Each structure stands twice: as structure tokens, then as C-alpha cells.
Amino acid sequence: MPGTTVSGRGWLLYGAMALLWGVPYLLIKESVETFSPAAVVAGRTLLGGLILLPIALHRRALRPALRLWPWVLAFGAIEMAGPFVLLGHAEQTLPSGTTGLLVATVPLFAAIIALLRGDRTALSPLRAIGLLAGFAGVAVIVSGPGLAVGGDPAALLAVGEVLLVALLYAIAPFIIATKLAGVPSLGSITVSLLAVGIAYLPIALLTPQEPPTLRSGLSLVALGVLCTAVAFVAFFALIAEVGPVRAPLFTYVNPIVAILLGVLLLGEHLTTGLLLGLPLVIAGCWLAATGGRLRPRRPPELPPAV
Numbered sequence: 001m002p003g004t005t006v007s008g009r010g011w012l013l014y015g016a017m018a019l020l021w022g023v024p025y026l027l028i029k030e031s032v033e034t035f036s037p038a039a040v041v042a043g044r045t046l047l048g049g050l051i052l053l054p055i056a057l058h059r060r061a062l063r064p065a066l067r068l069w070p071w072v073l074a075f076g077a078i079e080m081a082g083p084f085v086l087l088g089h090a091e092q093t094l095p096s097g098t099t100g101l102l103v104a105t106v107p108l109f110a111a112i113i114a115l116l117r118g119d120r121t122a123l124s125p126l127r128a129i130g131l132l133a134g135f136a137g138v139a140v141i142v143s144g145p146g147l148a149v150g151g152d153p154a155a156l157l158a159v160g161e162v163l164l165v166a167l168l169y170a171i172a173p174f175i176i177a178t179k180l181a182g183v184p185s186l187g188s189i190t191v192s193l194l195a196v197g198i199a200y201l202p203i204a205l206l207t208p209q210e211p212p213t214l215r216s217g218l219s220l221v222a223l224g225v226l227c228t229a230v231a232f233v234a235f236f237a238l239i240a241e242v243g244p245v246r247a248p249l250f251t252y253v254n255p256i257v258a259i260l261l262g263v264l265l266l267g268e269h270l271t272t273g274l275l276l277g278l279p280l281v282i283a284g285c286w287l288a289a290t291g292g293r294l295r296p297r298r299p300p301e302l303p304p305a306v
Contacts, residue, residue, distance in 0.1 A: 006242055013238040017250040020231040022257025024306040025096040025103075026265060027227060028087055030219035034212045037088030039204035040220060042197050045080060047224025049193030052186065052232065061187030069191070071179040076192030079172035079305060081199065083165040087306070090158040090165075095268040100258025101141060102162040104251070104281055106304050107289035108134040109170035117174075126292040134284025138163070141277035169304035189232055189305075227306070235303075248303040252282055 006014070031040045056062050065072050091099055108131055115123065142159050180188055212220075239247045259278070262268035 006246075010238070010241045013234055013241055014250050016234050017231065017238060018253040018257055020227055020234060021251070021303075021306055022100065022254040023261060024223060024227040025087075025091065025100040025258040026261045027219040027223045028099075029091045029096040029262075029266065031216050031223060032088050032092050034210040034216040035220060036204065036207040036209045037085045037092075038200050038207050039209055040088045040223070041081070041084040042200035042204040043220045044084065044197075044223040044228055045193045046197030046201065047221065048228030048232075049190055049197055051225065051229035052190045052193065055233065056184075056186050056190040059184065059186060061184035062191065063187075064183045065180075065187030065191045068180060068183060071175060072183070072188050072191050073195055075172055075175045075180065075188060076196050078168050078175065080192055081196045083168050083304075083306075084196070085200070086161040086165050090161040093154050093158040094162065095262055096266060097255075097259035097262030097268055097270075098141060098274060099162050100262075100306075101255040101274070101278060101281055102138065102159065103166050103169070103304065103306060104255040104285060105134055105138060105163065105166045106169045106251075107285040109167045110173070111288040113170055113174065121291065124291050126287050130284045130287025130289075130291075132284070133280050134288060137277040137280025137282075137284055139277075140280060141273050143273070166304075172304075186232070186236065193228065232305075251303045252286060254306075255282070 028040065035043070087099065087103075094102075111127060111131055114121075121127065176185070176188070235247065238250075255278070259270070259274065263270050
């Protein structure tokens, strides 16, 4: 049973997850320089799924997932198939750091979904303030100094795609909680990854793309190995170490990691709009998700995979 204090191993796992699910936006940006979005999805999911397959078999996690395969496939479509290709297409236009921050709006959409499902606590003053602050932060990022997407239809489309990703990521945990509650997460993820990879493989093979560079190829491999397979194994270890309530707290650090990596490694501009919007989005998401409490309500077991 996880204790009330975080062990050294727990802090290491927190740091690993902040990096492993903060760096994908950089790697996606590099991958789509030569690979099509469909090829990035196929390569990443097949590689990640094949690495997780023997672990899932060893833990006997596949059979429960296969019994409920329609819901597992629905989860895979909403958590992986749609978001991964939308992110790949969006990052052909948007900076990786901006993409990472826009995806961080997941708790805002989750609070709205909870309200629509009858959770009246979403109307508490602090959570309502969080929703307003978070979406105000998005407006600042999109229309504020530096990004100026207002006159660029491609950039507006990309922003819409990323916000749709955030909405899909907010919906997926409800499938886990209501339809796959008794299924080991490792089984659901492994089956979903392999199904998505197989579905996208023909599209990837038929999609025109440039000859891959060493940089884009290594980025795609890193997406599959580190940001998918290793990240999920590390996340399961983090749940075991600190419990499911505190495990997803690293997600508040992910957008900061994405922005820093984009600035340092890709030379992306740290715009005024980004600087102003970042604290609004992070604070708004925290208030919307927790209501301002230091000990948040029990969140879904799986944060968004990127």
C-alpha cells in the first residue's frame, strides 16, 4: 500500500514520466518532417505494442481485454487512433511546445464532461474559475502576441485539431472507468496499440512521404520505445509506488517540459502569448480538476497518452 510520503524511487518515476510524456511533442515534430502522420501512428503503436506484448502475456492481461474487445477498440480509437494522427498533422504547422500546452487542457474538458454526466461539484466556484482561467489561457496562447493564428487558416485548423485531441483524451478515461473497470490496463493498452498499428499500416504504406532522415527515424523509434512502451511500464510502476490518486500529478509538468525542449532543441520562440497563457492554463487545469484542494479527488487511472 503506498504511503503518505513519496519515496526516492517514487520521485525518480515522477521525473521519468514528466520527461517521457513531455518529450513526445518534440519527437512528433521531428518525425513528421519526413514521415506522414499515418506512418508515425503505425510505427509508434506497432513498436510499442510489440514491446508490451510479452509483458502482457506474462501478466495474463490479454484475455480479459479480448473478452471486451469492442470497448477496447473504442478506447484505442479515442485514446490513440484519433489523437495520434491529429497531433502529427497539427505539428506540421504548430510549434511542439504550443501543442504540448494545448493538450494540457484535458482536465478542463474532463470537468465539462463530468458536469454533463451529472457531477454537480463541477459547478463549485473554484472549479468554475479554473474552467474560465484555463480557456482564457488558451485564448491568450492562440490570439496573443507571437502566435497570431487569427489570419492563418492552417494554424487555426491545427489548434482545433489539438483541442479535439484534448477532448478525446478527456473522454477515453470514462470508457476505462465505466466499461473496462475490471480489465487490466496493460491488456487494454497492448491490444489497443496493436489494433491501431495494424489499422494504420496500410494507410501508412500508401501515403506518399519523403525518404526518412536519421533524425526523423530515430525520433519515430524513440516515440514507440520510450514514449509508449517504456512510459506505460513506468507509469504502472508509479501507480504501484504512490497510488492511482497521486500518480497522474506529473501531467502538470509535461507542458513545461514540452515548451523547454521545443525552445532549446528546435529553436522555437518563447512567445509573449505562450508566457502569459502557460500559468493560466496550468492553474486553470489544477483548479478545474481539484477544486483547489491539495489532495485531489481520485482521478482516472490513465492520464492522456501522447
